[in-house]
Amino acid sequence: MLRNADQAGLRGFFVAGSGTDVGKTVVTAAMLRALWRLGTPAQALKVVQTGVRDVQSPLGDTHVYATALEDMPQAKAVQPTQPLYCFALPASPHLAAAQEQTSLCVEHLCAALRRFQAESAPALLLLEGAGGLHVPINAQEDMLDVMAALGLPVLLVGSNVLGGLNHMLLSLDALRDAGLRLAGIALVTPADPSAGCPGVDVPTLLADNAAFLRQRLAQRGCDAALVTVPRMPCLDLAAWERLSSLLLPLAQALSTPCAEPRNKGELLLQRDAVAVWHPYASTVTPPALAPVARTQGNRIVLADGRELIDGMSSWWAAIHGYNHPQLMAALHGQAGRMPHVMFGGLTHEPAVALAERLLHCLPADMERVFFADSGSVAVEVAMKMALQYQIGLGERQRVRFLTPTGGYHGDTFGAMSVCDPVNGMHSLFKGILAQQVFMERPSCRFDRPFDPTSLDEARRKLQAHGQEIAAVILEPIVQGAGGMWFYHPDYLTGLAALCHEAGALLILDEIATGFGRTGKMFAMQWAKVKPDIVCCGKALTGGVLTLAATACTAEVAANVCAHGQVFMHGPTFMANPLACAVAKASLDLLGETDWQERVRSLERCLKHGLNPCATLPDVADVRVLGGIGVVETVQPVNTTALHRFFVEQGVWIRPFNRLIYLMPPYISSAEDVGHLCHAVRLALSAGIHC
Numbered sequence: 299m300l301r302n303a304d305q306a307g308l309r310g311f312f313v314a315g316s317g318t319d320v321g322k323t324v325v326t327a328a329m330l331r332a333l334w335r336l337g338t339p340a341q342a343l344k345v346v347q348t349g350v351r352d353v354q355s356p357l358g359d360t361h362v363y364a365t366a367l368e369d370m371p372q373a374k375a376v377q378p379t380q381p382l383y384c385f386a387l388p389a390s391p392h393l394a395a396a397q398e399q400t401s402l403c404v405e406h407l408c409a410a411l412r413r414f415q416a417e418s419a420p421a422l423l424l425l426e427g428a429g430g431l432h433v434p435i436n437a438q439e440d441m442l443d444v445m446a447a448l449g450l451p452v453l454l455v456g457s458n459v460l461g462g463l464n465h466m467l468l469s470l471d472a473l474r475d476a477g478l479r480l481a482g483i484a485l486v487t488p489a490d491p492s493a494g495c496p497g498v499d500v501p502t503l504l505a506d507n508a509a510f511l512r513q514r515l516a517q518r519g520c521d522a523a524l525v526t527v528p529r530m531p532c533l534d535l536a537a538w539e540r541l542s543s544l545l546l547p548l549a550q551a552l553s554t555p556c557a558e559p560r561n562k563g564e565l566l567l568q569r570d571a572v573a574v575w576h577p578y579a580s581t582v583t584p585p586a587l588a589p590v591a592r593t594q595g596n597r598i599v600l601a602d603g604r605e606l607i608d609g610m611s612s613w614w615a616a617i618h619g620y621n622h623p624q625l626m627a628a629l630h631g632q633a634g635r636m637p638h639v640m641f642g643g644l645t646h647e648p649a650v651a652l653a654e655r656l657l658h659c660l661p662a663d664m665e666r667v668f669f670a671d672s673g674s675v676a677v678e679v680a681m682k683m684a685l686q687y688q689i690g691l692g693e694r695q696r697v698r699f700l701t702p703t704g705g706y707h708g709d710t711f712g713a714m715s716v717c718d719p720v721n722g723m724h725s726l727f728k729g730i731l732a733q734q735v736f737m738e739r740p741s742c743r744f745d746r747p748f749d750p751t752s753l754d755e756a757r758r759k760l761q762a763h764g765q766e767i768a769a770v771i772l773e774p775i776v777q778g779a780g781g782m783w784f785y786h787p788d789y790l791t792g793l794a795a796l797c798h799e800a801g802a803l804l805i806l807d808e809i810a811t812g813f814g815r816t817g818k819m820f821a822m823q824w825a826k827v828k829p830d831i832v833c834c835g836k837a838l839t840g841g842v843l844t845l846a847a848t849a850c851t852a853e854v855a856a857n858v859c860a861h862g863q864v865f866m867h868g869p870t871f872m873a874n875p876l877a878c879a880v881a882k883a884s885l886d887l888l889g890e891t892d893w894q895e896r897v898r899s900l901e902r903c904l905k906h907g908l909n910p911c912a913t914l915p916d917v918a919d920v921r922v923l924g925g926i927g928v929v930e931t932v933q934p935v936n937t938t939a940l941h942r943f944f945v946e947q948g949v950w951i952r953p954f955n956r957l958i959y960l961m962p963p964y965i966s967s968a969e970d971v972g973h974l975c976h977a978v979r980l981a982l983s984a985g986i987h988c
């Protein structure tokens with residue numbers, strides 16, 4: 299049974315064709331009649347109509363809907379609606395729109411549809427597309443992208459002709475790849491199916507089409523209904539009545555309330571509560587969770603249909619927003635070729651191409667890339683590289699790491715040992731974590747004149763412990779999860795020089811900051827600094843799959859491998875081809891877009907929206923850098939109350955400790971960033987954080 303109440307504000311389904319002229323409009327109109335016969339108040343709407351000069355034209359599909367309903371009692375009160383967009387040229391919408399010096403895009407179409415739904419509020423909306431699924435609406439987007447953005451189930455209409463299976467199967471694949479549910483199939487059999495095939499029993503062959511499709515659907519675990527309807531030579535009342543009778547089973551399936559529990563989200567929460575463990579969470583007092591159904595652009599859609607504006611980019615990762623078509627295309631393409639193969643003794647194009655691409659955007663001295671599964675593992679790899687480098691040089695006593703307080707590098711043991719010693723997990727794992735050397739956090743703010751004394755402690759620590767330090771590790775410019783602190787670039791430059799003098803390597807953890815978040819491709823580019831090892835992750839795949847990378851200089855690589863030694867690391871899923879292909883696509887996408895301007899625009903909006911918080915009584919500091927906005931409070935905030943409040947406000951923001959922070963996807967509009975900031979201001983002024 300269909301669950302179509304859980305869509306983002308829209309209730310209904312899309313009617314899409316497997317190609318043009320398959321009988322989609324007639325099926326839509328007959329479906330509408332069938333739904334009305336069942337007493338379901340439904341309305342049909344053509345999204346884009348081409349080949350029709352104006353919306354009132356009798357040539358438009360609205361006219362067909364009207365004739366199908368003419369004799370229905372409801373027709374007196376409800377008039378079928380005009381298409382959203384009409385273009386005179388009988389061509390693909392992208393061309394027809396261009397001919398009239400205009401353009402279509404998914405965002406505007408969806409906004410117009412939502413407005414329509416809000417104004418006319420039919421119980422069920424039948425949205426008729428234009429032609430087949432991949433009919434372009436502009437140079438980048440197709441009709442299918444409109445459907446994916448709305449997330450409505452799709453009723454697929456196809457021609458029941460020889461060769462029709464091919465189009466139907468391709469359409470079913472396209473719907474599956476877009477994550478769309480199939481509402482049902484209507485196969486339209488031509489009036490004279492045997493035409494052109496003398497001596498062949500075409501009707502019997504065509505009957506097999508329906509049986510075959512049913513079988514394929516069953517193999518895919520899909521229970522959508524399939525009906526065949528004849529193409530009527532004359533669309534009179536008797537014809538409409540017959541068609542709608544044939545479509546009744548489909549109409550019934552689409553209008554009957556879901557047989558599954560209405561609140562699917564609640565059921566999911568119950569199952570989650572007994573089987574799943576969440577990050578930094580107790581199983582005794584489990585955290586409050588929001589069940590999410592799907593994502594699109596900068597929106598997270600909850601199981602109950604509510605849409606949240608994303609302010610977190612899924613922990614710094616989803617920089618292009620969710621489900622970006624270029625990343626999805628890379629994922630599907632690679633999945634078909636080779637989802638995974640071991641990396642020991644084998645290599646492949648996605649890994650090599652990504653390594654080359656990554657080295658191209660990293661500082662010139664970086665010459666080798668080691669792929670890891672997650673940020674924490676990339677940090678482990680970096681630390682191990684530094685240790686093996688020192689062993690290669692005969693410096694076996696260099697077994698410790700120097701790092702500032704306030705840092706965060708991950709949750710595995712090596713990474714934990716260099717996290718902030720107070721806020722991190724040092725007290726919990728006392729006696730177990732390696733004893734590293736800590737220095738005060740870089741005290742000089744990013745936006746103040748540089749204070750050279752901020753480097754004094756680093757100098758002292760390196761003098762005192764220099765001989766035992768393998769490397770200094772820190773997050774460049776922005777300390778993330780350890781305090782969202784932005785420090786002065788000159789600190790990094792000075793620290794690099796001190797490392798060099800002390801014979802310690804410099805490891806920069808760009809896992810959170812990499813790929814444009816601070817306004818530079820890598821945060822280290824704010825400073826004149828030449829690291830020995832760089833870790834990146836998170837946004838590397840645009841937030842689609844887990845992948846991280848540790849890059850190093852030729853000198854590091856050479857010394858790690860001195861005296862016939864090998865680097866002692868090799869994860870099972872190293873250089874996973876799916877993740878590499880998506881990461882390469884994400885880097886290409888960054889290269890194609892003006893991400894610098896987008897991040898600058900985020901910075902402007904975040905400053906505009908968050909700076910007013912500085913005057914609120916409980917606020918200790920407001921700071922913004924690139925696409926990161928931080929409000930630091932005086933006291934730790936009430937995270938439970940704030941999490942709930944933000945969801946109620948339609949935004950996804952996850953404060954912790956004394957930090958309410960935003961890092962929206964780069965694609966976020968100024969309006970959406972404005973909503974995020976407004977929710978933060980509202981929470982603070984209403985005292986929700988207390």
Ligand code: PMP
Pocket residue numbers: 613672673674675677706707708709773778779807808809810811835836
């Ligand atoms: N380093 C930094 C700077 C991070 O922000 C994180 C993740 N928050 C990590 C390392 C660990 O990455 P992962 O969660 O992918 O293991």
